[in-house]
Amino acid sequence: MNTNWLDLNTGAHVLLGGSNIGVITHEGRAIMVDAGLDRSVSKKALRQVEALGARLEALIITHGHADHFGGAGWLAERGIPVYAPALEGVFATHPLLEPLFLYGGAAPIRELQGKFTLAQDSVSHVEAMVSGALTLAGLTLNLIPLPGHAPAQLGVGYGDVLYCGDVVFPEETLARHPILFCADLDAWLETLAGLPALPHTHFVPGHGETVQEIAPLAEANAARLQEIRDQVWKALAEPHESEAVLRAVAAHFDITFAAPQFYLLALTTIHAALTSLQRAGAAAVEMVENRMLWRRI
């Protein structure tokens, strides 16, 4: 057995990797939670399912980021039905959407076409799922809304285990990539505030180790988001375009972006923080001499 393969309890497993993959088995039937970066990873996960003597009957995608669904196309070609929240699943049926989004809707630059942001395989059909109870392959799951990092992310609860996608990042990621990728900063803070009250005792994040006590990690992620928001506010001591705000926040965290894709991922988070300040009535945007300037109110 693979040393990255963890048996959590009562049929819940995780294959730890660049992106973690969950596997739940019950009476010879199995479902997978997220499919990893590419077909080689999902192949490996499928072999683990078979080694348990189980038959994979469904794949659930927690959110529409290529490092979580890149392997989904390969599984779908093998007849595995794919489930995802509707707004996240469209990225699996149309992987071009992710780099398109990151590039403001225009045909993406080459640097956004690596497999981390552009999945190599698409899924022809994704079954939409919503929060609440879902029975799949004889398993009763509880789907929990975890929006913020992605707009409609859902966690998959099974007994005391919660496969929670990218709702929290491990400390190493917080250190290595201080500006966490964020779609909706307010939604993410609200999600993080509610995490410790969930009845689960094993949390399986999309990256890093599984944790039993989620509160410290939820607090660390929330503190980082708050720090980003505070730094964006600080940068608006004078009116700035969002790119100038990003430069100020990057300087605060001592970040030097090595490539355009990292810059664009961080710029999305700055946009999310600016939206949050606008919602709070703390900042406004206006056009001045063809510059889209953000200023404090």
Ligand SMILES: [Zn+2]
């Ligand atoms: Zn993600």
